[in-house]
Amino acid sequence: MAEGRDVQWVEVTEGQVGQRVDNFLMTRIKGVPRALIYRIVRKGEVRVNKKRVKADHRLALGDMVRIPPLKLTPREAVREVSDNLRNLLAGSVLVEGRDWLVINKPAGLAVHGGSGVKIGLIEALRQVREDLDFLELVHRLDRDTSGCLLLAKSRPALLALNESLKQHxxxxxxxxxxxxxxxxxxxxxxxxxxxxxxxxxxxxxxxxxxxxxxxxxxxxxxxxxxxxxxxxxxxxxxxxxxxxxxxxxxxxxxxxxxxxxxxxxxxxxxxxxxxxxxxxxxxxxxxxxxxxxxxxxxxxxxxxxxxxxxxxxxx
Missing domain, CATH: 3.30.2350.10 (Pseudouridine synthase)
Structure with missing residues (x-):
């Protein structure tokens, strides 16, 4: 299969080890809805070490991920973060640790995009925090609820925090x-x-x-x-x-x-x-x-x- 000029091969780094393929792609490709990510994985356009994988496949250090070129219609595209939202989120960080951060989530902002929501907090933060290779929600808040929201900046931190949640x-x-x-x-x-x-x-x-x-x-x-x-x-x-x-x-x-x-x-x-x-x-x-x-x-x-x-x- 001939590769187009816009195909990317991305190597998995230490901070991305254990991450699911779909979440890896959401972080790497800005402005792409999750439904489209699932579609290109299902069709085999995304490969790991030249092999087809499922969306929940966990990545290992040194894996090479094929990312195909994507052309989004206006309906498909995730909205770019506005300057107002960018500034709001930048000023909403309550505390940030080495591998976690807590946001003071504004009311009215969904934590995830989808179901008519073009952009959610996690998608917006991934655009704002381009310095992070990994960023995932530890828990959720309702769209209309404000306050403390915890996110993990590494896979090990996410696993540890999820375990703390399960163990009350x-x-x-x-x-x-x-x-x-x-x-x-x-x-x-x-x-x-x-x-x-x-x-x-x-x-x-x-x-x-x-x-x-x-x-x-x-x-x-x-x-x-x-x-x-x-x-x-x-x-x-x-x-x-x-x-x-x-x-x-x-x-x-x-x-x-x-x-x-x-x-x-x-x-x-x-x-x-x-x-x-x-x-x-x-x-x-x-x-x-x-x-x-x-x-x-x-x-x-x-x-x-x-x-x-x-x-x-x-x-």
Whole structure:
């Protein structure tokens, strides 16, 4: 097979050892959607040491990866990072270690592109941080949630941090404003959760006895006339867990367009709240190399602080 002039052969370096082929390509080729990556791998246009591989193939030191020339239509192309987003992300790094970093994720930015989202946080960061050969999410936050988001800058760090997550050695604390007065005696919500799809393909979560075990700890931080500020600590890590558990307890999060209530909508409007009031305020995890505990906090965004000020003044 003759190679075109734009075909690249890239050697795998130490920092890329163990990385999946699809993630390797996402880092190397800017502006390419994941669906296209899967397609060119499936068609055999991507080769490792001249052999066909699957998207989940793990790379070894010295492997030679063939990257074909790609011409993207405007519909396929991942949007380039705007100057505003570039500056926002550059100023959102809370702490950066040798092989990890924690971002104060802005609300409204999805962590991944796809499903109509042209660019997500991880794709944008890979464009902004061209100095990094490896950058992967350790965990996720909902699009409308702000706060601490942990990323790994090397394969060994990702594996170590994922293991810490599985062994429950990573603690996350969120701040949420919920409708009504949360009873101080109710400190845990344990309700099984099941994912399902609406008719339009949108994914939701509901309480269901046949679902997966889920448990969240809630602590009252401040009580207002018609709302409560709570700290929420998910013991398990299910999709939309805090939001669904709070709604199940009869106190949905304010600004929640999926699991909120009419009363909550009116209250949010009266407080000038235009987003989900859910913020990943603190993150604690073992440093992947030394094992020492790392504790990081993300300050509450000014827009949410303003909402609390209004709640305190409400009659």
């Amino acid at each position: 050695r990573m603690d996350k604390q969120y701040l949420a404003l919920v409708a009504g007065r949360w009873p101080a005696r109710r400190d845990f919500v344990a309700a099984r959760l099941e994912r399902y799809e609406l008719g339009n393909g949108e994914r939701r979560v509901r309480v269901d006895p046949a679902g997966k075990v889920a448990r969240t700890r809630f602590v009252v931080r401040e009580t207002f006339e018609k709302a409560t500020l709570v700290a929420a600590e998910p013991v398990t890590g299910r999709t939309h867990q805090i939001r669904v558990h709070a709604a199940h307890a009869g106190h949905p999060l304010l600004g929640d367009d999926k699991y909120g209530s009419r009363e909550g909508e009116r209250l949010a409007a009266s407080l000038g709240l235009s987003r989900l009031f859910l913020h990943a305020a603190a993150l604690t995890f073992p440093e992947p190399t030394s094992g020492r505990p790392v504790q990081i906090r993300a300050p509450l965004p000014e827009e949410l602080e303003t909402v609390l000020t209004r709640a305190r003044r409400a009659p």
